[in-house]
Amino acid sequence: MNRVERLAVARRCSTREHAVVHRAAALLLDYPSADLLELLPTVRAALDEVRPELAAPLRRAVDHLAGSPLESLESEYVATFDLKRRCSLFLTYFAYGDTRKRGVALVEFKQAYRRAGFELAEAELPDHLAVVLEFAATTDDEGRAAGIALLLAHRAGLELLRLALLDAGSPWADVLVAVSATLPPLAGEDREAVARLAAEGPPDEDVGLEPFAPSPEMPLTGARR
Numbered sequence: 657m658n659r660v661e662r663l664a665v666a667r668r669c670s671t672r673e674h675a676v677v678h679r680a681a682a683l684l685l686d687y688p689s690a691d692l693l694e695l696l697p698t699v700r701a702a703l704d705e706v707r708p709e710l711a712a713p714l715r716r717a718v719d720h721l722a723g724s725p726l727e728s729l730e731s732e733y734v735a736t737f738d739l740k741r742r743c744s745l746f747l748t749y750f751a752y753g754d755t756r757k758r759g760v761a762l763v764e765f766k767q768a769y770r771r772a773g774f775e776l777a778e779a780e781l782p783d784h785l786a787v788v789l790e791f792a793a794t795t796d797d798e799g800r801a802a803g804i805a806l807l808l809a810h811r812a813g814l815e816l817l818r819l820a821l822l823d824a825g826s827p828w829a830d831v832l833v834a835v836s837a838t839l840p841p842l843a844g845e846d847r848e849a850v851a852r853l854a855a856e857g858p859p860d861e862d863v864g865l866e867p868f869a870p871s872p873e874m875p876l877t878g879a880r881r
Contacts, residue, residue, distance in 0.1 A: 670792075670800040674838040676702055677710050678803070679793035681831045684717050685745065685786040688729035696722045710837055713830035720827035736828060742820035747806075748783040750813025768806060772799035785814070789835065807839065812849035815842060819850075 680699050686692060700718050703711040721729060737745050744750065748765075752758035765782035769775075772795045780787055792803025807814060818836055821829035842850065 667797075667801045669804050669838060669840070670797055673706055673710070674804075675793045675800060676705050677714065677834055677838050678789040680714050681835050682786045682789035682793060684714065684721065684831045685789070685828065688721065688726060688733055690726060693721065693726060710834055713833045713837075717827055717830045732827075736821070736824065736826050740820070740824070743817060743824070743826070744813075745785045745817070746781060746783050747785060747788065747810040747813050750816055751810060765806060768802045772796070772802055774799060783810075785817075804839070807835075811839065811842070812852075815850045 680702060683692060683695060683699055696718050700715060703714055703718075706714075724732075737743050741749075748758045748761040752761055762782055765788070766776065769782060769791060772791070774791050774795055776782055776787065782788075788803055788806050792800050792807065795803065814832070815836065818829065818832035821832055
């Protein structure tokens with residue numbers, strides 16, 4: 657799917673209901689904090705606007721966060737997203753690893769944000785999934801479509817993250833289940849890309865990373881805080 661095709665699909669996916677799902681998912685994928693825990697009742701109430709099949713997995717994630725001590729959530733978050741390569745929240749990592757091409761991809765994210773008037777916090781990397789979902793949820797129709805197009809451009813990494821979280825039994829898997837349900841079903845090249853990425857891992861020409869399967873654990877720095 658080329659850029660024009662992705663934008664056309666993204667415009668069809670840019671609905672009010674999907675925006676609520678993406679905004680809730682952005683919050684739930686952020687690093688756990690006291691502020692986040694205070695927002696959970698608001699998130700739960702907002703899900704009343706969403707169809708049960710989309711709201712149910714997000715409510716399960718809300719229930720987990722609401723029922724766990726903050727210190728435990730912080731440790732669980734770091735163990736999940738900072739120490740497992742399959743569970744990286746940085747979308748360009750799946751496509752480019754730590755190669756030079758990843759830098760070009762990050763610029764593309766920033767340009768999309770700039771065109772939509774979306775301000776990125778100084779310390780945030782633009783490809784963090786929570787940032788992309790926030791962008792897709794909180795801008796105008798064209799901005800939302802641009803955010804969804806970024807998700808579609810990195811669909812293979814998004815789906816590998818979903819599968820990895822499901823395999824790990826992570827409570828955050830439900831968030832990815834809901835996000836994936838707002839996107840078109842996987843087919844053709846996208847399905848093949850997920851299988852290839854799962855087998856081979858990201859490119860490693862610059863830093864010599866091993867594929868995912870032989871060494872599933874590797875520290876990943878820069879998680880959104």
